Amino acid sequence: MFKKEIATLLEELDTNLKVGLTSKQVQERQRHGRNVLDERKPKSIFAKIFDQINEPMIYILMVAAFISMIMHELSDAIIIIIVILLNAVIGLIQEDKAQKSLDALRKLSTPKTLVKRDHQLQEINVEDLVVGDIVIIESGRYIPADLRLAEVVNLKIDESILTGESVPVEKSKDIILENTIALGDIKNMAFMSSYATYGRGVGIVTATGMHTEIGKIASMLNNTEELQTPLQKRLAELGKLLGIASVIICILMFGIGVLQGRDIIEMLLVSISLAVAIIPEGLPAVITVVLALGVQRMIHQNAIVKKLPAVETLGSVNVICSDKTGTITQNKMTVTYFYYDGQLKKSEELTEAHRLLVDGFMLCNDANNENGPIGDPTEIALLDLGKYLSLNKSELVMQFPRIDEIPFDSDRKMMTTFHHYHGKEIIFTKGALDLILNKTTHILIKGDRLPINHYIQDIQKNAALLSSKALRVLALTYKEKDHTPYESNLTFIGLVGMIDPPREEVVEAVKRCNLAGIRTIMITGDHQDTAFAIAKDVGICTDIHQVMSGYTLSNLTQDDLNKNIERYRVFARVQPEHKVMIVKALQSKGYTVSMTGDGVNDAPSLKAANIGVAMGITGSDVSKEASSMILTDDNFATIVKAVEEGRNIYSNIKKSILYLLSCNLGEVIALFTAVLLNWATPLKPIHILWVNLVTDSLPALALGVDPSDQEIMSEQPRKQSESIFAQGGLFYLIFNGSFIALLTLILFWYGLKTQNIIYAQTMAFMVLSISQLFHSLNSRSFKESIFKVGIFKNKFLLYSALMGILLQISIVQIPTLNNFFSTVPLLIKDWLLIFGLSASILLVNELIKCIKSNLK
Structure with a gap:
């Protein structure tokens, strides 16, 4: 439209600047749709619940609950169902805000506008505008649709919400002959939801609703897929792995038992016990609670997280794509x-x-x-x-x-x-x-x-x-x-x-990002020279060759950009679709991308990024609803604090996962070895479920809120492909699982030799659970000594370990609980033996850490 003469356009649209459209023309054209943005149907409550439980780990727990009911272990089934419901409810509470991006876009349109129809000036509802209408533009009014300007008197329009350019654009009615041109350079057009700050004008409606530039953004929001967070990917892989392992172990143990001539029903129960042992039933609830607590802490850091997994995603961010206006700068000339x-x-x-x-x-x-x-x-x-x-x-x-x-x-x-x-x-x-x-x-x-x-x-x-x-x-x-x-x-x-000057705290924030291995990239609708000056001032780039213009970007394919993306730190004069291209190019190189922004033009890229971060004060409703996180103080430096929090949360979740899995591995190895040695089963299903859901889960939760590591921002970001078992995690898991199993088998054998099967199972149950409680202290750091980390810094962990020990003593020493848990009271000398051997896991891990430290 911007390349056409006014007379040609008026003829094509069958309209007239003096007369406007006739009522008959308006009626006919309204059949093609109203001047509104399409709404996407919100998810039903059932769909939201399904999203919460649609995880491999949850499916495995459902199967475990079903098997427990078949075996008439109703208490086990009820506990597992409670865990599943707890996980879903916490997730729903945190993610209750439905996607309202299109609703927010609609709010940006003004309810009334001035048009010329049937020779008369009329004020009508914006929704009733049609292509060909003649709109009168006045200072202080929003632009109700996309307009080709026919008359201009000192007209300036603030298009920052679309282009990111901080200075109002001076408009003209002159024809533009360039084929490729940035949105902010189309001087003879006025775009829907921009704002007239000065002068007046007359425009011809060339596009309404979803056909406008803002409508295209709405379409991009609809078509942008939500990405799984690194933690979701890791847990999905872990869930599949545990599921496959549990099935293999069931089949293997059942086959071994049959070959040994054992009772088929007995071996079926043992096999199912092993399957239950390998699955950490409390893990989904622990992770959900840890993330929820992280969300509460981040509120005090001026960051509101809308989706729980987004907290952890921040910890793996290695690129922050930031809008300039209002984010790096103050959005104030x-x-x-x-x-x-x-x-x-x-x-x-x-x-x-x-x-x-x-x-x-x-x-x-x-x-x-x-x-x-x-x-x-x-x-x-x-x-x-x-x-x-x-x-x-x-x-x-x-x-x-x-x-x-x-x-x-x-x-x-x-x-x-x-x-x-x-x-x-x-x-x-x-x-x-x-x-x-x-x-x-x-x-x-x-x-x-x-x-x-x-x-x-x-x-x-x-x-x-x-x-x-x-x-x-x-x-x-x-x-x-x-x-x-x-x-x-x-x-x-x-x-x-x-x-529009940089925020004072941005320079320091960019330095911290550099030290943490995080690249900062500026993406703006402003001119190249302005963008480079600001970026150089805050330390984002040093060379003009690190700047790419929107014009150059328009002539590149996605593949071309993917190949060259790492050469650039600043993108100037960009359009909304360019921002999504940039995010996708970075993701193609394996980067975990955070996109910060405040305008409507940022919304598609906020949604396309691994984590979108909107500004709470200057941000549009659209950007807030399209994002995963909102900064309530519009402070770029808050991003760095959020990344630090995210890194600590992931570190703590990793501690919890490895702790639970090492404990469960100990149970599996103990049961598996006992069957191979043709011993009686050292643990009953109720013992395993109790340890997994109660004794293990409290320390795991305490590890999830472990105090922050002050040195974590000096480390490089972890890769998206990095396994939970990386950096010594696999050795930690296998060694401690084997050690716990060894302690359990030793005391089970001792109990069989000195007492009876129930006494032996009670001793195995006690040393299994109490050694795991001591082991929780090891999990605070895989590298540093517990004495260097500080034994008393995580009091919640000490309290949970103490509570776990008291619960185990109660289960054994209180007669009414003996029948429920199939236990018997133990002698004092056996309690001393249990505590002595349980504490040895702490001493052995301290020795290993000391050896590793001296070898470096």
């Missing part, structure tokens, strides 16, 4: 330098000596910043200069009232106002430096009006310096009213350089 009396200074150095410069910029200004910013962001930035001198616009206007003006227009690129100023009639003119200098004859130096000729070179040199920093430069002049035109024979006062 700010004057950072000024030039006055032949000197360039920072804005913080403004004093009363510079009062004329400040007064001029504040008076020659149509914005207001006293009850919230109203008007053009550039003019608001100029008003903010008043804070350095304790000035406000309303008092200044009352003191120096405006008598006359020449409004800004895009041809002159200047604005002029005429005031009573300190008993004189003064004219202030502000605008683009090159045009201002053409009308300037003098310069104000130390209060004297001097010919400007000798100062032009210095002015231009300083202006070029500001431009090299990607600052927008505005000049100010004045004159006393005379008989010549307002904008002639001007006296140069000074100039200012402004930019």
Whole structure:
């Protein structure tokens, strides 16, 4: 549409600028659909519940519960069902916010708009707009559909919500002949949900609803698949592995028993006991609770996590793709330098000596910043200069009232106002430096009006310096009213350089990311020079060759980008589909990608990324609903804190998983070895289930909330493909599982020799559970000694171990519990033997850690 002449477009759409559409035309065109965005049907409660239980581990637990019911072990079945329900309920509570992206997009449209129909100006509902309607654009109104601009009077439109560009775009009606052009450079179009900040215009509706640019974003949201987190992938693999292992062990043990001539029913029970032993029944609940507790901690870190697995995903992030406007920068144009009396200074150095410069910029200004910013962001930035001198616009206007003006227009690129100023009639003119200098004859130096000729070179040199920093430069002049035109024979006062500056904390945050092995990439709709200046300032890149423009990106295929993605740190002048391309390219290289953003244009990439992070204050509803996490303080530095929290959570979950699996492996090896040796079964099914669900789960949960590792951000991010058993985890698992099994078999054999089968099973049950409780202390660190980590730093773990020991003593020594758990009271000397052998697992692990440390 932007390449067509107005007359051609009017003819194609059968409309007229003066008349508008007729009622009959409107009625016919409304059959093609209303000007609304499609809504996606929300998931039913049953679908949400299915999402929570659709995990291999949960299916295995369901099978275990079913088998328990067949065997009339109702208590076992009830406990397993409670675990499944607990897991689903906690997950539903945390993920209750349904996908509302399209609803949020709809809210961005204004409810009413001005159109010309049947020769009359009418205010209608936005939903009733049709292609061909003639829309009247006024300052302060949202754009109700995609429009081809037919008339423009000083029109500026804020398109940051679509393009990410912080400065309003100056519009025109001129035809554009370029074939490939970024959205932010299409000057003769106005896009749905953008905002007119200045001037007025008339536009022809060229697209409505899902056919608009914002509609395309809505479609992209619908078509973007949600990715599994690394933890979900690891647990799915683990669940499948345990499922296969349990079936193989069942078949193997049943076959061995039959070959040994054992009773078939007895061997069926033993085989099922082994299957139960290998599955850590409490694991899903432990992980869910640990993640939920992590979510609560992160709320205090100004981060709201919408989906539980997203907490852990942060720990594996090695690329943060960040939007510039409002994320790395403040999303607020700010004057950072000024030039006055032949000197360039920072804005913080403004004093009363510079009062004329400040007064001029504040008076020659149509914005207001006293009850919230109203008007053009550039003019608001100029008003903010008043804070350095304790000035406000309303008092200044009352003191120096405006008598006359020449409004800004895009041809002159200047604005002029005429005031009573300190008993004189003064004219202030502000605008683009090159045009201002053409009308300037003098310069104000130390209060004297001097010919400007000798100062032009210095002015231009300083202006070029500001431009090299990607600052927008505005000049100010004045004159006393005379008989010549307002904008002639001007006296140069000074100039200012402004930019949307970086947040103060971003530089340190980027440094921390670099130390943690995390690459920061800036993706913005702003111009290349501005993007590079900001990125260089905060430490994201050092070379202009690390910047790619949207124009270049548009000419690349996804495969081409995939090959070259690692060369770039900044992407400028991008469009929404480009952001998704960038995220996919990074993912193709195996990166775990976090995307931060606040605008509608960020929503598809937020959803495509491994974890999307939206800004809570400046962020649009769309970005918040499309993301996995929201920063309530809009602080980029909070991302780094969240990554640190995510790393600690994954580390703790790994501790819990390896602890539970090593304990369960001990049970499997003990039962398997006993059958191979043709012994009686050392453990009953109720013993195994009790240990897995109660005695093991409390320490596992305590490990899940282990205090943070202060050195974790000095480590490199783990790879997505990294197994839970990596970095010594497999040795830890096999060694400790074998050691626990050995202790269990030794005391079972001892019990058989000295007492009877029930006594022997009781001793095996006790040493199995108590040794696991001692073993939980080992799991706080796979490298450091427990004494270096701090025995008393995790008091919850100590309390859970103590509670577990008290429960085990109660099961044995309280008569009413003996029948339920098939146990008998033990002698004091046997208790001493149990505790002595159980504690040995702690001493052996300390010895291994000491040897490993000395070998490094």
